[in-house]
Amino acid sequence: MTETATSGANVKRALDHKVLDGRIIGQEIREAVAREAAELTAVGWPPRLISIVVGDTDAALIYIRNQQRVAEKLGIAFEQRVYPAETTREEMLAAIAALNADPRVTGIIIQRPVPSHLSIKELQSAVHPMKDVEGMHPSSIGNIVYNDLVMGPCTSVAAVEMLKYTGLRLEGLEVVVIGHSEIVGKPIAFLLMSEGATVTVCHHMTRNLQVHSRQADAVFVAVGKPGLVTGAMIKPGAAVIDIGINQIDLPDGSSKVVGDADYESCYEVAGWITPVPGGVGPVTVSILLRNLVTAAKLQKAHYESAFQGGFAPCAPAAAPIH
Incomplete structure (x- = not known):
């Protein structure tokens, strides 16, 4: 059996069970990324991801x-750049501008959180759209409205990918999204609408949340409140895509990571459910690296067009993106 066939079989096994295993689903995406990264490297365009951390790295350490780990496994260069917490706005914008102009850098990710004197929105907006592998530049977010998903927001795209793996027909599907953040909830709603789903977005001001969620064929939740969604709030057979990541303390003094859905009670009712950890998270990393390969392709095409056929593999070292 070929590697691709093996991957397909693994994904099928993952979906034969109601638990949507992100590690298996993400593997299929990563195999394609590895092949494309190797092809780009062979012609002188090796994908390279720069991770920016400002201040304390503890909150972002597990993500980084x-x-x-995944990038290096796929043969992709990954570099972490850590800046002191007191780094000024002007210094950070200058650092991002330098990375934008460096043709050896194909992707930039800004780890959250950043110190309070910095605006994550401003920093993200400063990243060149062709290097915005997070899909969080205003132009990348805005493109979703026009159904342009070249490099969509990683977590949102990953969550919708998980729903697609259930085999449910998205056209006309009744979906409830709980959480309306700019980086997850809202993009998910637009992505689903572009697929033809009927979407209701709920948030902290929504009255009778259970009334909405019980009518849905699929429920997405991303609010940062452990156990918010229970089995009593889910229609039997519905898909539950849990994007929340919360650390809770246990009576014995230890702690564990859980989602926004009460896994045990939702498992009994749902037709499909994503675990936390091991659900949307691994697929998000896979989408991030898929975006990186896409970014490298876009930049390669940009330079080849600029050089009008006079391109050579070493050319990226000479010309920045403007």
């Missing part, structure tokens, strides 16, 4: 480790 996962990103670096």
Whole structure:
């Protein structure tokens, strides 16, 4: 059996069970990324991801480790750049501008959170759209409205990918999104609408949340409140895509990571459910690296067009993106 066939079989096994295993689903995406990264490297365009951390790295440490581990496994260069917490706005914007102009850098990710004197929105907006592998530049977010998903927001795209793997027909599907953040909830709603789903977005001001969620064929939740969604709030057979990541303390003094859905009670009712950890998270990293390969392709095409056929593999070292 070929590697691709093996991957397909693994994904089928993952979906034969109601638990949507992000590690298996993400593997299929990563195999394609590895092949494309190797092809780009062979012609002188090796994908390279720069991770920017400002101040304390503890909150983002688990994400950074996962990103670096997966990237290096796929033959993708990953570099972490850590800036002191007191780095000024002007210094950060200058650092991002330098990375934008460096043709050896194909992707930039800004790890959250950033110190309070910095605006994550401003920093993200400063990243060149062709290097915005997070899909969080205003132009990348705005493109979703026009159904342009070249490099969509990683977490949102990953969550919708998980729903697609259930085999449910998205056209006309009744979906409830709980959480309306700019980086997850709202993009998910637009992505689903572009697929023809009927979407209701709920948030902290929504009255009778259970009334909405019980009518849905699929429920997405991303609010940062452990156990918010229970089995009593889910229609039997519905898909539950849990994007929340929360650390809770246990009576014995230890802690564990859980989602926004009460897994045990939702498992009994749902037709499909994503675990936390091991659900949307691994697929998000896979989408991030898929975006990186897409970014490298876009930049390669940009330079080849600029050089009008006079392109050579070493050319990226000479010309920045403007």
